[in-house]
Structure formats: structure tokens, C-alpha cells
Amino acid sequence: MFRRQLIWILFLGFFFVSCQGSYSQPTPLVSNPANPTSFSTPTFTLAETPTPAHTPTPAVTFGSAVSVIFVSDLQSLPVHAHPGEDTEVIGYLEANQTNIPTSGNYQVADERLWVEIQIPQGGFGWVDAQNITSTYAADQFCSNPQIQGFTTSILDIFEQKDGERLAEVVSPIHGLRVRTHWSDAEVFLGNHQQISYLFTDPTVYIFGIDKLSQVPLQGTFSEIVYPLLLDVREGGFETCNTLQQGLAADWVSGFIQWPFEYANLNYLARFRPAPPDNELNWRMWAFGIEWINQQPYLTVMVHYQWDF
Numbered sequence: 174m175f176r177r178q179l180i181w182i183l184f185l186g187f188f189f190v191s192c193q194g195s196y197s198q199p200t201p202l203v204s205n206p207a208n209p210t211s212f213s214t215p216t217f218t219l220a221e222t223p224t225p226a227h228t229p230t231p232a233v234t235f236g237s238a239v240s241v242i243f244v245s246d247l248q249s250l251p252v253h254a255h256p257g258e259d260t261e262v263i264g265y266l267e268a269n270q271t272n273i274p275t276s277g278n279y280q281v282a283d284e285r286l287w288v289e290i291q292i293p294q295g296g297f298g299w300v301d302a303q304n305i306t307s308t309y310a311a312d313q314f315c316s317n318p319q320i321q322g323f324t325t326s327i328l329d330i331f332e333q334k335d336g337e338r339l340a341e342v343v344s345p346i347h348g349l350r351v352r353t354h355w356s357d358a359e360v361f362l363g364n365h366q367q368i369s370y371l372f373t374d375p376t377v378y379i380f381g382i383d384k385l386s387q388v389p390l391q392g393t394f395s396e397i398v399y400p401l402l403l404d405v406r407e408g409g410f411e412t413c414n415t416l417q418q419g420l421a422a423d424w425v426s427g428f429i430q431w432p433f434e435y436a437n438l439n440y441l442a443r444f445r446p447a448p449p450d451n452e453l454n455w456r457m458w459a460f461g462i463e464w465i466n467q468q469p470y471l472t473v474m475v476h477y478q479w480d481f
Contacts, residue, residue, distance in 0.1 A: 236307035240437035256287035336369035357381035
């Protein structure tokens with residue numbers, strides 16, 4: 174009897190171990206090759222519409238053309254022969270490449286969404302959806318009634334600390350990231366599911382370096398970023414794909430700019446001018462907006478103020 178029980182215990186232990194899953198790391202970007210726009214020349218065929226292992230929530234569709242985002246000017250985006258990080262790389266897209274046709278095929282691999290694109294030199298390949306967004310002409314974006322007053326809605330959500338409403342407007346693919354200075358590194362605040370807890374999140378981030386003290390700008394989102402957002406809610410005005418510039422915007426470069434990694438994202442800016450008696454006290458936030466499922470979603474927030 175004891176021997177039979179021992180056999181069953183060993184069998185069940187082996188079964189549970191064999192059923193454990195694994196987690197795959199994000200697809201790595203690569204440093205720019207000598208010729209980032211050149212592709213190898215195998216024979217390509219359009220893949221049949223795949224059946225995903227699961228459907229992302231919400232189901233995501235891009236437009237008929239996409240553009241590269243979140244890739245620095247020193248890197249390129251790999252194009253794979255099949256969905257998945259470990260599949261053959263058949264070429265690269267430049268960091269600022271735009272208007273790349275899609276086939277309409279999607280597939281989940283490595284727990285990430287992959288999108289089939291048409292390679293400029295011919296044929297088809299797959300890219301990680303984390304680094305693409307729907308192409309949307311700037312003039313059409315700014316004239317779309319869906320984004321009129323969008324910054325007011327966003328700032329109302331922040332003022333009310335409404336995590337559920339914030340999750341509804343944050344990108345279901347790319348989540349939300351922030352820069353407290355346009356030239357600083359971005360801080361990823363969370364994905365579509367995590368972002369509803371942002372206002373109570375105890376995570377301490379290093380958002381950059383304080384220009385005056387030269388010490389890390391360190392704290393939670395509510396401690397560091399939240400007050401800066403509320404400062405443009407009253408007395409600010411909205412612009413589209415345009416950055417207003419107050420006095421002493423940047424002593425080093427003499428100008429401010431929309432970060433390179435976000436160049437293919439349209440944005441709405443909220444500028445609060447300086448009062449007459451304090452010309453340095455101006456502030457601006459720019460909100461990167463992308464189009465998914467024919468709806469606008471927030472995915473980037475960039476802060477600007479007087480610099481020294």
C-alpha cells in the first residue's frame with residue numbers, strides 16, 4: 174500500500190513540474206547596422222491569418238499603415254520572418270521609419286503581440302507591436318473632433334485621481350510613460366492593467382536629476398509628477414503638435430523639442446504661461462496620443478519648464 178502511494182506522489186510531482194510555463198523577455202532592439210535599411214533577399218510569402226493563442230484585452234487593431242516608435246536614433250527595429258523573438262531576423266526598420274503597410278495579420282508569441290508588415294524592399298515580415306503605432310497624418314489628427322479638449326479630460330482624470338478612468342484612456346498596447354524633462358530618460362509607469370493603481374502606487378522612481386541641486390529627482394508618481402500635472406490644469410491652453418516656449422526654456426540647447434523616440438506620435442500640449450511678475454514661472458505638458466481601434470489613447474507625457 175505504501176509503495177502504491179509513493180508511486181502516485183512521484184507521478185503527480187512530475188506532472189505539475191512539466192506543466193509550468195515560462196516568461197519570455199521583450200524583443201531586444203539592436204544597434205544600427207552598417208546599412209539599417211538593407212534587407213536580406215529570401216523568398217517571402219504572405220502568411221495566412223493566424224489563430225492567436227489568446228486574444229489581447231481589448232483586442233487591438235492598428236491602421237493600414239504603421240510607424241516605428243520608442244526606438245532611439247542609435248538603434249533599429251528588427252523584422253522577423255515569423256512571430257517571436259527567437260525567429261530569424263530578415264531585416265531592420267529605421268528608428269523614425271513611417272508609413273509601413275500592414276497585412277492585417279496578428280499573432281501572439283512570447284506573450285507579446287506581433288504584427289505582419291510589408292517590407293519596403295518587398296515581401297512580408299513580423300515586428301513586435303511594442304515598437305509600432307498606427308500612422309496618422311498630423312493635419313488629420315489636429316482636425317479630428319475626437320481629440321478636441323482631450324487634455325482637459327486627461328487633467329480632470331488626474332485631478333480626481335480616478336484610476337479606472339485613467340485605465341480607459343491609456344494605451345492598451347504601450348501603457349503609459351513619463352519624462353519630467355524632455356531630454357531625460359523616460360520612466361514607465363505601468364501597462365493598461367496596472368495603471369489604475371497609479372495614484373496609490375508606492376513605487377519610488379528616479380525621474381531624473383534636479384537641475385539646481387544635481388541630486389536625483391526621486392519619489393512616487395503622486396509625490397513628483399502629480400503636482401506638476403495639476404499646475405497646468407488652470408490657466409493653461411491646448412495646442413496640437415506645437416510646443417510653446419517660455420523664457421529660458423533650455424540654456425544648454427536654446428530650444429525645446431518633442432523627443433526623437435516619439436517623433437511618429439502626434440501630441441497635444443497644455444501650456445500654462447508665466448505670470449507678468451515672474452516670467453520664468455511657466456510650465457507645459459505634452460501628451461503623446463496614438464490611434465488604436467480607431468480611438469485615441471494616451472501613451473506618453475513629457476514635461477517642460479524654464480531651465481537653467
